[in-house]
Amino acid sequence: MNIFNNQPAEILILVFLIVTFLQSGIDKITDWKGNIAFITDHFKNSPLRNMVPFLLATVLVFEVVASILMIIGVGQLATNGGAEIALVGAEISAICLIFMLIGQRLAKDYAGAMTLAVYFIINVFALYLLQ
Template sequence: MESLLKNATEILLLIFLIITFLQSGIDKVFDWTGNLNWLKDHFSDTPLRNLVPVLLGTVLLVEVSAGILCAIGLYQLLIIGESTMALYGAILSCVALLMLLFGQRMAKDYEGAKTIAVYFVPAIFLVFLLQS
């Protein structure tokens, strides 16, 4: 219980990132075609238009990896008080969000880019907390 209270902010932020990235990854796996079609249209007027399937696969891999690292980090933080994997998960979460932000900016979807920024704030805050 002491670990839970001592690390409450980190634990809550890790849960936030786990939900965010594992759900996103699961959605991409189970609706690959729908996501791919939407993204092909979204990026049709950008230099990324021919790379959409590869980029979608890359984002999927990074998101799922971030979610898994955050889950392992949550377990380690709760059970042994170690935060290294949680830090790696938080950093990879930030990388995933920067990838998504880059895509939204390339597509000139500035409203979508604002949404990514909302997710980036807690992720980068978690990096800060875990490095302290």
């Protein structure tokens, strides 16, 4: 039995992205106040300083929606080879990473922005494979 249905790279990358975004979303939900405090301090000198709760909620929604779609997409890939749902999830996760990159750049956290580039490269590779 081949659990990857001849698409191991796609499924493994999606699982990587699911773990990344789902864990991040769960962390925001379970420690909302701590995340707000940390990010408010992080953005204290940026133009985004007064919008932290709204922006964090927006990122949270994108992370959770992307994760759910990618989980469904893994099931779809494993059962019938379809990639449509996984592709939409990966597209939303890429948009989420761009949102985070904008925030890191505005906060002048260039090391944090550089870290996001690694995730973005993996995400774009997923998009390439899923098309």
